[in-house]
Amino acid sequence: MKYLHLVWAAMLRRKARTLLTLLSIMLAFLLFGVLDSVRSAFMEAGHNVAAVHRLVTFSKASLTVPLPKSLYSRIEAVPGVSEAAYVNWFGGYYQTPKHALGGEAVGAGFFALFPEYEMPATERRAFAAIRTGVVVGEGLARRYHWKLGDKIPVQADIFAQKNGSNTWTFDLVGIYHVSAARLESEEYGFYFHWDYFDQASALGNGTVNWYVERVADPRQADRIARAIDALSANSDHETQTQREDAFAAHLISQYVDMGPIVGAILGAVFFTLILLTSNTMTQAVRERVPELAILKTLGFPGRGILSLVLGESVLLLASGGAAGLVLASLVVGLVRARLGAQIPLLPVGWAIWLQGLGLTALIGVLVGALPARHGMRLRIVDALSGH
């Protein structure tokens, strides 16, 4: 610690250069924090939603290829399936295209499969009774200031009605709540009757996008999944049945595979950062050769010089990295506070901090190694005479 002022002094020798380098490092670690938060959220998403006793059946060809609704009764009859429901995806917006809305048209019995969606019995009964009824999550209701009894017009993206209109009007009959904090993102659902959708929609009549099944014994899940898929084997609508967590991961990967994207961006960012900070450290040490020679003259050992230069590069990286991660925490916190769980971001947690600080140390040593070795090995007489 008694050498810290020497390290600081070296860093502050060229304030503008140090500041610009720190800003670059901060920006890199801001990106690291935010992107890793997104990537982690995508990875976690499936696990959070998943329940061990639920299976999902969808087309083996693609999630976008519909399945016949006629499969429903046969799936229900598979031994081990205690309950089943069917779902159609629905997309549109509320009031303006900026208010995008992802909904699901669900068959009767859907909510029985999802006990984590807590809703008063009166609202469940209202949903069952009203054909244009819709049930939404508390988060979504809060976002658009909806209350029970409201009429909600939604402009559909794809699913026009048979009468040519793109406007679907729903009656808000239920608002569900999810207690578990890890399921916070589930509070933005928008569920309405499949029957209403199927009868009014100009497209895809008599079909569904996927089935959800509840199995009595989760240990039998694989056997039951195979039995369900066997129902459509060698047909034009072969199915693939998965546990819910695998399905969630599959669903997310249909949109985007975050891992390689985040990896590629961060790889490019850190590669550039290494080049930049290497250059900074090399210049900084080259300018200070006479000063390092003086330290050696005074009796500082070669290892001491090595430690001073490495300390400088690690401190530079650690300062910028920590500032970047603090900024990432603030940005992620702000986005989560403003947009709730709709944007898949996890707080910048200790794991990201540990990884980030580990990276700062690693890059610090990497970029400081060559200049430090140069400082350690310089010959005093040559350095003082300017050779």
Add this chain to the structure above:
Amino acid sequence: MNSLVEILGLSKVYIRGKQKIEVLHHIDLSIGCGDFVALMGPSGSGKTTLLNLIGGLDSPTEGVIAVHGQRIEQLGESDLARWRAAHVGFVFQFYNLLPMLSARKNVELPLLLTRLSALERTNHADVALQLVGLADRAAHKPAELSGGQQQRVAIARAIVSDPMLLVCDEPTGDLDRQSAVEVLTLLRRLNRDHGKTIVMVTHDPKAADFASKTLQLDKGTLVSTAQGAAA
């Protein structure tokens, strides 16, 4: 007078590409404890090389250098660094202070290699600055000091760990006459009042007058020894 530095058969050869340059040729020399020796000679005569060898900054090609009985030519790099830290103070023509540190922090530098506490280091540095007449400039950075003041800070840094030997390479070479006299007077005081043995390289005969002995080097050979005006 006891001998502090004993040099026997000292040679130094530099190799530049295929060329061998013999800078010092079989030097024999004895410097007593408490001596103030001026090393003079034309450019390229080997003055600074000899000074660097006495100060343990370079190693000879041949010969013996014993300082206070320690054969320093036999020491490895780490041991030599430790030896320098404990026994030698250095003063250079261009002061060689660290520009980002205050005068006090510059003077403290050699003490970072000791076991002294931060408070003790500060106290020692303040005493050294007081000795060179710069107690009121302790918080100033080198750029805020005149050349003469910077050289006095460098001298304070050289004496702060109380070494027995000071090696000074053209300490007045970058100073005006008035500052040069102040610096030389200070060195003489350190020699006379504090018993420091000083070896100083200089081109300036007036500077050599402050020494008790003058050695003349020419083409790597010691050609004459004379008692200085201050003897």
